[in-house]
Amino acid sequence: MIPRWITVAYFLYLASPIALLFIGSFGDLWLNSLLPTGITVKWYLDVAADPNFRRAFMASLFVAVMTSVACVAIGLPLAYAVFRTQSQRVRAAARVLYQLPVAMPALVLAFGFILVFSSDTLPWLGSIWLLVAGHIVLWLPYFLQTVVADMQRLGLRVLEDAAETLGSTPLQRFFHIVLPALRLSVLSGLIIVVALSIGEFQFSNLIAGFLNRTYPVVLLQAFYGATGFACAATVILLTLALIASFTGAFVARGAARLSVAGDER
Amino acid sequence: MRPRSHLLLAAPAVVFLAVFFVLPVAAVAVDALGEGTRAFVRVFSLPEFWPSLEGSLLLTLVAASISTAVGFAVALHLSRLPERQRTLYSLVVALPLTFSGLIVAYGFILGYGRAGFFTQLLGWLGADPAIIGKALFTPGGLAFASSYYLIPRVVMGILPVLVNFDRAQLVVAESLGATPAQALRHVLLPQVAAPLGNAFCLVAAVVFGAYGTALALVGTQLRILPLQLYSLISETGTDFPAAAALALMITAACAAIMTTGEWFGSRHERHL
Numbered sequence: 001m002i003p004r005w006i007t008v009a010y011f012l013y014l015a016s017p018i019a020l021l022f023i024g025s026f027g028d029l030w031l032n033s034l035l036p037t038g039i040t041v042k043w044y045l046d047v048a049a050d051p052n053f054r055r056a057f058m059a060s061l062f063v064a065v066m067t068s069v070a071c072v073a074i075g076l077p078l079a080y081a082v083f084r085t086q087s088q089r090v091r092a093a094a095r096v097l098y099q100l101p102v103a104m105p106a107l108v109l110a111f112g113f114i115l116v117f118s119s120d121t122l123p124w125l126g127s128i129w130l131l132v133a134g135h136i137v138l139w140l141p142y143f144l145q146t147v148v149a150d151m152q153r154l155g156l157r158v159l160e161d162a163a164e165t166l167g168s169t170p171l172q173r174f175f176h177i178v179l180p181a182l183r184l185s186v187l188s189g190l191i192i193v194v195a196l197s198i199g200e201f202q203f204s205n206l207i208a209g210f211l212n213r214t215y216p217v218v219l220l221q222a223f224y225g226a227t228g229f230a231c232a233a234t235v236i237l238l239t240l241a242l243i244a245s246f247t248g249a250f251v252a253r254g255a256a257r258l259s260v261a262g263d264e265r
Numbered sequence: 266m267r268p269r270s271h272l273l274l275a276a277p278a279v280v281f282l283a284v285f286f287v288l289p290v291a292a293v294a295v296d297a298l299g300e301g302t303r304a305f306v307r308v309f310s311l312p313e314f315w316p317s318l319e320g321s322l323l324l325t326l327v328a329a330s331i332s333t334a335v336g337f338a339v340a341l342h343l344s345r346l347p348e349r350q351r352t353l354y355s356l357v358v359a360l361p362l363t364f365s366g367l368i369v370a371y372g373f374i375l376g377y378g379r380a381g382f383f384t385q386l387l388g389w390l391g392a393d394p395a396i397i398g399k400a401l402f403t404p405g406g407l408a409f410a411s412s413y414y415l416i417p418r419v420v421m422g423i424l425p426v427l428v429n430f431d432r433a434q435l436v437v438a439e440s441l442g443a444t445p446a447q448a449l450r451h452v453l454l455p456q457v458a459a460p461l462g463n464a465f466c467l468v469a470a471v472v473f474g475a476y477g478t479a480l481a482l483v484g485t486q487l488r489i490l491p492l493q494l495y496s497l498i499s500e501t502g503t504d505f506p507a508a509a510a511l512a513l514m515i516t517a518a519c520a521a522i523m524t525t526g527e528w529f530g531s532r533h534e535r536h537l
Contacts, residue, residue: 006338010416014357017372017413020382024375032380070281078278081271097282099527102467103520104290105474107491108512111498112289115296115505133285140278170270192363199365202477206498216365220481223371234371241363248363249356 021238024231036228043232053233055211056218059128063204063214064197067135068190071143074136076186079147080178083156098145101138109134110206126209134207135197142196143189150185150255184255188248195244199237293516296509304506308514311507313493320404320488321473328408328415329469333461335412336419343420344427351428359421361414366477373410374482377401402483411478415468422464426457426533459533466526470519490515 025043027036047053082094113134117124124130156178163173201216208217215237222230297304308314339358343351361369376383379398388394400406430453438448476491485496494515497508 003338003342006335007342010335010339011357013413014361016376016383017369020375021368021372034382034385074278074281077274081275085271099523100286102470102474103523104516105476105491105519107474107476107494107498108293108516109286109289111494111508111512112293113285114498115292115509116289133281137282137286140282195363199363199368201365201367201481202475205477205480206495216367219365219367223367223374223481227375230371231375234368237365238368241365241368242360245356245360245363249359 018238021231021235024227025235027228027231030227040228043226043228044236046229047233047236052213052218052221053215056213056215057236059208059212060198060215062128063132063135064194066132067139067197068193070132070136071140071190071193072186075140075143076147076182079144079151080174082144083148083151094144094148098141100141106138106200106202107206109137110203113207125207126212128209128212131204131207131212131214134203135200138200138203139193139196142192146189146192147182147185150182154181156181184251188251188255191244191248191251195241195248198240198244290516293509293512296506297513300506304504304510305514307504307507308510311493313488314511317488317490317493321490324404324408324411324489325469325473327405328411328472329465331408332412332415332419332468333465336416336464337423337457337461339416340420340423340427343424344430351424355420355424358417360417362417362421364414366414366475367481369410369413370478370481373401373413377406377409402487404487404489407479407482407487407489408472410482411472411475414478415472418468418471419464422467423457423460426460430456459529462529463526463533466522466529470522470526473522474515474519 024030024036026039026041028038028040028042030036082090085091113130114125116122117130159177159181160173163177168176199216200214201220204214205217205220208214219230219233219237222233343354343358346354373381375381377397378384378401379394381398381401384394384397387397401410434452435445435448438452439445443451474491476489476495479487479489479492480495485492490511494508494511497503497511
């Protein structure tokens with residue numbers, strides 16, 4: 001009985017900030033009253049017309065897309081190497097890598113970036129590419145973990161061995177077995193990466209140059225202005241995160257089905 | 266495939282991580298340890314260091330305890346539901362995992378800030394709005410807000426363990442005369458203690474190293490270690506070796522908490 005009531009209370013706690021942000025974003029005036037008065041969409045129009053927010057939105061999108069591209073380009077081969085390796089040491093190293101985003105705060109990584117990349121030999125601070133590099137370090141572990149787990153669950157090795165006995169080359173196996181089998185987990189890994197990258201604040205806040213500030217960095221400034229404007233600007237970020245969560249869950253369900261079908265065969 | 270071609274596949278990522286992860290971390294360590302222990306001594310003598318350490322410990326303990334307790338209760342309830350319902354609810358519970366810390370901060374300002382929705386509601390019920398409105402901006406209030414993105418991590422970690430738990434054991438205990446509470450305490454809890462410890466450590470490490478939500482809620486006045494580090498870094502003419510020493514200590518603390526969590530996790534695996 002008690003767990004049920006805690007769950008009910010928890011869902012209220014979970015839903016209330018989301019609901020208040022949506023209500024506030026459509027409210028005309030919200031000053032010391034329980035809820036705002038009047039209904040308007042002007043705050044959204046204001047955010048959309050604000051050059052800072054437009055530029056920040058594009059910067060965030062660019063960083064998220066480039067991070068995703070890199071995750072596939074360097075992360076997928078790494079995931080495959082981790083999956084195929086016999087070495088216990090490599091597996092242990094991969095497990096350490098999965099823990100990194102938590103064990104190594106984004107703030108400390110950002111400070112390390114400031115120390116290394118503001119030097120004369122590597123003067124890259126302020127460049128959007130450096131921001132992308134940081135996001136890759138932050139989110140690659142999540143991508144890797146999703147994809148490696150899926151490789152293990154699918155029993156990819158058996159399929160590959162079967163193909164090898166039929167005379168296929170490693171490249172053929174990679175493009176005709178590994179990639180098609182992994183398409184859903186790669187997609188769901190990328191959705192996680194995009195969602196986390198677009199919302200990321202702690203690293204970008206210190207590393208982004210003034211002209212390539214990302215959306216969350218600009219959003220913080222809005223908190224000191226009109227409530228409606230701040231709500232609308234936050235809701236845009238919130239909506240992106242919600243879309244990512246639901247699409248991600250949908251794709252993950254497809255991936256789970258795929259493995260069940262594999263078991264039946 | 267031969268081991269050598271594996272190396273080749275991993276090489277681009279390894280080189281990338283060497284430049285953009287190992288090098289920055291090494292730079293922090295070198296800066297911190299470059300003058301022996303002197304940078305650390307300077308950190309300890311900063312007037313805000315000890316209050317910040319106290320604030321961080323309070324925040325971490327409160328947030329991790331609340332999150333583990335609530336997360337366990339929610340997971341326990343979800344584990345009893347039919348699978349379809351459980352999947353749907355799990356999706357909802359997982360939503361905050363992709364939320365930016367800023368969304369959480371502003372949502373809580375709207376709800377529990379000085380003129381927040383719940384602050385006013387509680388005011389009507391007789392509570393002093395001035396006290397409640399200020400509470401959000403203390404380490405305890407920050408713990409309340411941080412639990413928003415910590416509880417989902419606990420639920421996601423514990424739920425599979427509870428779903429796989431054989432409930433017949435509780436039925437047997439109760440048929441032998443145990444109350445439901447006793448059955449939970451003596452039959453279920455010992456079996457999930459290790460995963461609970463693991464979840465506690467995970468969320469403790471997350472909240473110990475985070476500054477985003479705190480900065481958005483309170484600015485840099487709140488005394489916790491990551492915000493102190495943030496102020497040190499963003500001030501001009503700062504003492505970089507001292508900042509590096511502080512960064513190294515925060516990382517060491519997070520890594521130590523995570524390692525403890527891993528130890529709990531491996532104990533559970535052995536138990537299985």
